Amino acid sequence: MGQRAELRNAVFLVDFLGVTNDSRCPIDVVCIRANAVESQDMALVFPTPDKATAHIGAYCLAVTGLAPAPRAGQPIPQSAYVVTLLITPA
Secondary structure, three states, rough: OOOEEEEEEHEEEEEOOOOEOOOOOOOOOOOOOOOOEEEEOOEEOOOOOOOEEEEEEEEEEEEEEEOOOOEEEEEEOHHHHEEEHHHHOO
């Protein structure tokens, strides 16, 4: 959280500014609805916790991980979030 990723040749920059809504299913309960996480500038809906993509120009930005996993009744501080991204040509 709060870090910047720069694609080689500076095609674009990715800033992870925070998570405004995290409705992923806690790992210690059984859920019946889809997982979702919203960022401040882009909302990505997770069909499963490891599948979220966005097409930006000639590139595909894929969220391949978001940590930590939520637990029931334990809020996650913004500073604890870590997102893993994969950027590939579309």
